[in-house]
Amino acid sequence: MGDERKPQERNDYVKGHLMEEQAGMDPIRLFMQWLDDAEHAGLPDHNAMLLSTAGSASISARVVLLRDVGPRGFTFYTNYNSRKAMDLERDPRAALNFYWPALERQVRVEGRAERLDAAESDAYFASRPRESRIGAWSSDQSRVVEDRQAMEERYARWSERFEGQEVPRPEHWGGILVRPVRIEFWQGRASRMHDRLAYERYSDGSWQRMRLQP
Secondary structure (H helix, E strand, C coil), X not given: CCCCCCCCCCCCCCCCCCCHHHHCCCXXXXXXXXXXXXXXXXXXXXXXXXXXXXXXXXXXXXXXXXXXEECCEEEEEEECCCHHHHHHHHCCEEEEEEEXXXXXXXXEEEEEEEECCHHHHHHHHHHCCHHHHHHHHHCCCCCCCCCHHHHHHHHHXXXXXXXXXXXXXXXXXXXXEEEEEEEEEEECCHHHCCEEEEEEECCCCCEEEEEXXX
């Protein structure tokens, strides 16, 4: 009896609505507006997204940061030897999820991933703090390491190696673009009658919009 838990308190969603006339036919434009809303609301890590991949024996998910969004799609950066990048190399299907509970909003993205060209990755890498650039050389992301001290010693060696010179982008590090084929917007509404608008991309690049039942 002592470990019984009370049902969680339920809150109604009343902070907004999503109607077709305000959503328009361009889901990228709508997403950028929602991303701006999250930033202006002062939400921490407003550009954080859950990235799910299916390239391994099991489906895997992790939170990464969105670094760019535009007509092409959604961009993040990573070590190409990491599990997520290798998963996407085996199976380019990817799913992204953005959740802003303070705004009672969620966006789901489904698409296919591809690597950015070297010039774009170089430009972004050059904009990173020097310490982060050294970290890209020192970390074999997702690989087993003996302990924390071994990691710090490895970082120190790379820091010494690049002392007094620019830190170039390693070939195993760069950008990944997720080109969306489906984007769904969810806005919480009262009585669980949520607004859900889904967009699916046609082969000519245009979008079809549908309202989904909650």
